[in-house]
Amino acid sequence: MSAAAVFRGLRPSPELLLLGLLLLPAVVAVTRASPEESDGDLSCVCVKTSSSRIHLKRITSLEVIKAGPHCAVPQLIATLKNGSKICLDRQVPLYKKIIKKLLES
Amino acid sequence: MVSATRSLLCAALPVLATSRQATGAPVANELRCQCLQTVAGIHFKNIQSLKVMPPGPHCTQTEVIATLKNGREACLDPEAPMVQKIVQKMLKGVPK
Numbered sequence: 650m651s652a653a654a655v656f657r658g659l660r661p662s663p664e665l666l667l668l669g670l671l672l673l674p675a676v677v678a679v680t681r682a683s684p685e686e687s688d689g690d691l692s693c694v695c696v697k698t699s700s701s702r703i704h705l706k707r708i709t710s711l712e713v714i715k716a717g718p719h720c721a722v723p724q725l726i727a728t729l730k731n732g733s734k735i736c737l738d739r740q741v742p743l744y745k746k747i748i749k750k751l752l753e754s
Numbered sequence: 755m756v757s758a759t760r761s762l763l764c765a766a767l768p769v770l771a772t773s774r775q776a777t778g779a780p781v782a783n784e785l786r787c788q789c790l791q792t793v794a795g796i797h798f799k800n801i802q803s804l805k806v807m808p809p810g811p812h813c814t815q816t817e818v819i820a821t822l823k824n825g826r827e828a829c830l831d832p833e834a835p836m837v838q839k840i841v842q843k844m845l846k847g848v849p850k
Contacts, residue, residue, distance in 0.1 A: 705808070708808065709807070709808075709810070710805055710806065710807045710808075711805070711806045711807075712803060712804065712805045712806075713803060713804045713805075713806075713841055713844045713845060714802070714803040714844075715801060715802055715803060715804075715844045716844075716847045717802065722847060723844055723845055723846075723847045725845065739845045745842075745845065748806065748841055748845075749838065751806045751808050751816060751832075752806065752816065752818070752832045752833075752837060752838055752841070753832075
């Protein structure tokens with residue numbers, strides 16, 4: 650199928666719809682695990698945390714935000730080398746080890 | 755060599771003096787080390803957040819920058835045992 654045929658008319662082809670549906674869960678997952686940029690100082694930055702495995706080498710910085718009036722729980726945010734930010738579950742022992750390793754490096 | 759180093763330091767000193775207080779304050783530049791000096795004696799209750807940066811191309815040493823409740827930033831010594839304790843305490847969600 651040529652590109653012209655794909656974009657002919659307004660009706661998307663079944664292939665494009667399928668592609669969109671496949672990508673949707675990934676987009677949602679990424680969005681939820683990422684800290685919100687706006688209202689960062691007035692409420693919790695992290696809406697949802699990730700427990701996935703992250704290698705130390707991928708981390709550019711690690712930020713710990715203390716619980717306070719703005720947010721009832723402590724927050725752990727990792728900035729990766731590709732520029733993305735991930736909220737980490739502070740209960741995961743792996744992340745505690747990562748912090749300890751960072752301080753010792 | 756010594757005199758060249760000295761003159762270089764003398765040239766750099768006014769820049770440091772005018773930019774901001776150098777003691778323990780991070781320099782706002784992501785392309786090099788942000789911590790020129792580290793301070794001690796920062797109390798846990800005054801800290802709002804802590805940022806740990808591992809060594810990289812921009813800086814050969816680990817840097818720990820604390821954001822205080824009054825908005826100021828302070829560089830902490832990553833090797834100080836107190837820093838480890840502060841991090842653990844923050845993660846536990848100990849109030850105040």
